[in-house]
Amino acid sequence: MSDAFYMRWREMNRTEIVRVENLKKYFPVEKSFLEKLLTRTRGFIRAVDDITFSVLRGEVFTLAGESGCGKTTTGKIILGLVPPTSGRVFFRDREITNLKPEELRLLRRRMQIIFQDPYASFNPRMKIGDAIGHPLEIHGLASGLEKRKKVLSMLERVGLTPPEQFIELYPHQLSGGQRQRAAIARSLILNPEFIVADEPVSMIDVSLRTTIIDLMLDLKRELQLTYLFITHDLAVAKYISDRVAIMYLGKIVEMGEKEEIFSNPLHPYTQALLSAIPVPNPDRKRRIIELKGEVPSAIRIPMGCRFHPRCPFAEEACQKEEPELTVVSASHLVACHLAKGSEHA
Amino acid sequence: MEKQLLAVEGLTVEYWARRGRVRAVDSVSFTLDRAETLGVVGESGSGKSTLGLSLIRLIPPPGRIIGGHLWLEGTDLLKLREEEMRNVRGRKIAFVFQDPMTSLNPVKKIGEHFVELIRTHEPKTGREEALRRAEKLLNDVGIQSERINDYPHQLSGGMRQRVMIALSIALNPSIVIADEPTTALDVIVQAKILDLLKNVQNVYAMALILITHDLSIALERCNKILVMYAGQMVEYASVENIYNKPQHPYTRGLLKSIPNIELAEQKLEAIPGSPPDLLNPPRGCRFWPRCPSSIGKCREREPQPVETEPGHFVRCFLHEVAGNESN
Amino acid sequence: MTRLEVKRSMLASIVPGLASLGKKGLAGWLVVIGTLIVVSIVFMTLIAPWITPYDPSTRGINVGRPLTPPNPQFPFGTNDLGQDMLSRTIAGGSVMLQVAVLSVIICIIIGVPLGLFSSYVGGMLDRTTCLVMDSVYAFPGLILAIAIAATLGRGVVNMALSIAVVYVPSYFRVIRSQVLSIKETPYVEAAKSIGAKNRTILFKYILPNVVPSIVVVATVNFADAILTAAGLTFIGLGVEVDIPDWGWDLANGRRLLPSGVWWVITFPGIFIILLALGFTLVGEGLSELLNPKLAER
Structure with missing residues (x-):
């Protein structure tokens, strides 16, 4: 089977689980009383600024970018934790933006989240066993002995053994890695299909990261999960993802199969980002692509291509017209005037 | 040596x-x-x-x-x-900390940080001279010398860390x-x-x-x-x-x-x-x-x-x- | 179980608890000492009917010559009505303690739910409640209490009510600031994402984490309520003359002090200060012990 054919075959046989269309989230800027009196106009932080993508069943789709690029907000909008300003989110072809609270509650059984900070994502006054079993109770799925049995088997599944011991502990009695395992257990106890993992390993010690990532990948295979993985760490993204979307200032600038993004990055921002990642090899002297300045504020996003003030290759067109995310190959999209140009050449 | x-x-x-x-x-x-x-x-x-x-x-x-x-x-x-x-x-021996925001005094201008540091160790140095040295140091770390009159919160995280590096090399330490x-x-x-x-x-x-x-x-x-x-x-x-x-x-x-x-x-x-x-x-x-x-x-x-x-x-x-x- | 046995088992459970508190450093000791002071004064007040040498009420008038200075028969002296000051001091805490307990209960019943709901819901409700609470808070406490007590009239319940009005805003503010920060924590977000209802989030995730602050405010509230109650009685808005009360004795003693009668004001005064001090120590100690950041160690 040729590569191209395989790709098409896979595309045809894989169904979308989540689709995001023209999603926007603008947060109003908090102003002081005096400013409110003096100015009429209201500033907005354009955290997420018109993004469209879909996540396929059974894949790991990664949203990657620097802090403040809107990746976490996107994840929370999909889960209904933050209402979008505009745009639509579909879960298995059913629109889930603006659901009624009761419908949203039911949806929670099918999509879950793992948070970044394993220290803060547990109620300090609730035992681990109660916290993990709580979702079952809330949804009336199990209680008493049955709940206990489910919690025990889930704890065992995420590697917190002996589970009888962990069930009685309070969060502060667990190490960071153990807490993140417990958080994974809590997110899986309702048997969801779709998991948003928001930087699940960035606060975990280096020597433990791999175990957490491998656990997540094992569980994915075993329970047929789909992950939306959010990270700032492209090295981790490369290890775990099937497809990657790179975000810059609220927009997706490049998206595609992992191999495409990492071996043939087309957007200058992706190239710079990749070149800046430290490589664990003292013999390898790499060339870092220099970007001018730093990420501008999301309140005053530059005109035209939002990356042009920092782009080493910016041309006149870049200042005027905002590039659209366009297909450059079957599994690769990029939002850059120059990348398109090079495609024609 | x-x-x-x-x-x-x-x-x-x-x-x-x-x-x-x-x-x-x-x-x-x-x-x-x-x-x-x-x-x-x-x-x-x-x-x-x-x-x-x-x-x-x-x-x-x-x-x-x-x-x-x-x-x-x-x-x-x-x-x-x-x-x-x-x-x-x-x-x-100079020290650069992880969080540049908490190691800079928020109510003091960037230049004053240099003046204080330099004059603590070299009491004979005048204020003007210390500020001139600060401008040169900031230039060395890639910050425009006008920034000397800014407060720490007016700088981005990366720039604050540059200021910290400039401060650390101000007295020409060996480590x-x-x-x-x-x-x-x-x-x-x-x-x-x-x-x-x-x-x-x-x-x-x-x-x-x-x-x-x-x-x-x-x-x-x-x-x-x-x-x-x-x-x-x-x-x-x-x-x-x-x-x-x-x-x-x-x-x-x-x-x-x-x-x-x-x-x-x-x-x-x-x-x-x-x-x-x-x-x-x-x-x-x-x-x-x-x-x-x-x-x-x-x-x-x-x-x-x-x-x-x-x-x-x-x-x-x-x-x-x-x-x-x-x- | 007889009453004595109950007391004994309670003691047995309290004493080791206190002893282990002592191991937690200075803060632990503050709590231990404060609790000991408060418990002994409460105990003294409870058993007063059996241990007072003379009747401290109006029926005990002229048990000795009026204004006798302290002597072996009347160790604390007598007042201008010839009542035994030792007996009055032993029994005089009862009104104050009742007022304090009642006012704290009223405050918790009103302040805690108000703080929880208002700050959790937010929006207009929160703004309005805040405005009302802040305007009450801005008022000088004692003056407000006096005004309310004067309107409501004498009596333990009315005193407690007037003190409660002054203290509800403290509970409200402390709880509100806590809820506002807890509301934003990942574990509340996690609760939302597992589909927990607002009620569940409030009572299972937020309230348990606010309780330590409530306890601290309540102990401080106790100490202040004691002093305010003393103040109200002092200016005659307290209880009937018939009931022995430190506040009343304080007012009476102040009148007598210029003529060199120091003992009528001194002994009740010491006990008011001791009781308030006891509660303050407990509050200070607890606020340090229950601070979650310190508890992590």
């Missing part, structure tokens, strides 16, 4: 916690040559930050240096009086200790700051001690690496040796567990278990519960660092035979 700048011998730091004594740094020894870069690598709680602070004798209470020597150009810093030590800080200088920053800014550190290090001919949890950064930026685990130095060698022939199982585990963006397919291997509670460390070697190649005596006795080849130290029984077994 002698090549060796700093020699640390058996440095030991203890904390008195409510539940008992914690040996945060346990008899660490290393040397630092002029213009050299040493990477101190370890996870949270490995004692790497405490080690950094103890080099300038700024361990917050209830911590205390309880033993060892800190030879800086022939003087033992641990024998100095506090006033003499104050003269060493900033002038001989700069940078404790996780880029952990709070995004990867592009991180690369720029690390480049900048390398640059000023060359221009000002300083030695740099880079404390980091990220082995990739240390491998990329340092000449020598000291790997810390549970308060102890487990391996200390040139960067080439650490990368090509790591000897301690922990170093090997770390190398296998970090993703490398340049490799096409990579199978990461995890180190099982988690770091020990320092209040209650395991008997014997502190790493044996997680070690894939531990042997009987690892659980009984604590291995001592041995030099397996010139400049390559490892604290592991598996390599004791190769070194000189003195005890």
